[in-house]
Amino acid sequence: MDRNKDHPAFAPLYFPTELHRKEALIKDMEYFFGENWEEQVKCSEAAQKYVDRIHYVGQNEPELLVAHAYTRYMGDLSGGQVLKKVAQRALKLPSTGEGTQFYLFEHVDNAQQFKQFYRARMNALDLNLKTKERIVEEANKAFEYNMQVLGTDHGAYFMEL
Template identity: 30%
Template sequence: MVSVTAVSDEPSVVTALYLRTKALHLEAERTGIVADILRGAASRDGYVLLMRNLHPAYRELEDGIERHRNSPILAPLARWCLARTSAIAADLTALAGPNWAEQWPLLPEGEAYARTITLAAEGDGSRLIAHAYTRYLGDLNGGQIVRRLLEKSLGLGASELSHYDFSAIAEPATLKSDYRQALERAGAAAAASDAIVKEGAHAFECNIALSVAVQRRLADTLVPRPS
């Protein structure tokens, strides 16, 4: 009798995240300040307010991965020090001055997004895979389109868009491939892939809520510019 090795029909974690969040991704592109950016219609204030509210989310993501850097699950991700938190801070300083954190509001939706990532870092930290997928692969894919749109529509320069510049780490296409493989290895080591995929949907929901909140804040009030 010939033994047959069972082959799993389960998709890889990156594929599963893509399939689960595909519709949410499209919704995110058509909603709030992100839709304005993609149409070339966003204001400088809108972009500053968005990035000011994404900064805590990146900080919690990078702190969480660092705390789990020696775990078999997140070690493949910790190998890549993408350091977007410091890049965003540098961009905000260039865009809005050194006191941007005090002068530009942290919206409830921005706080909620960061808190979601803080909670995802609990336990074995495996749910951080979903947030790394959402943020970092997003930056390496659509983020490069966003950078070009912002250069054209708002006249932003390199010192204001370092968030999208990964050249000090690796060539973007190579980095995108390597980081995707790191996500796959992390997902394969995790015990609960369903929880990671569910977290991916939640991550997109947080992004959509923040995007809408930024657009609403701009419509409701004048965001103060630094003096």
């Protein structure tokens, strides 16, 4: 997504400080698996397909990144907060946030207001009808990719909690 931060269809939705999750995810992985987590944890086939799709879209149809950003970030700001609490209880994680950094948006003061702001920015994008339809189709694909990732061993384990 960083490579497309200046694309006219995506730039209005690019909020790296507020939304990027990479550093938070790394902290969580280090908490659960240690500093050499990359040697221990392999990307599932479903997750790799999702990553490949995002890379393809970013290189060939960057306007469709709108769908992936919306699906990912709005999901994490909404249902992700529920998953955070479930994980904390089920895994007996400390209330200080270790192991759930992925769901902590420290630069978003009010998730509800930010989601409204983000939706308004998305709805204000100057896109033709065909592009809007393609974004909706891509959002459905993104949702399916997410469901496939959650259906893998790692995802299914988390959903059992």
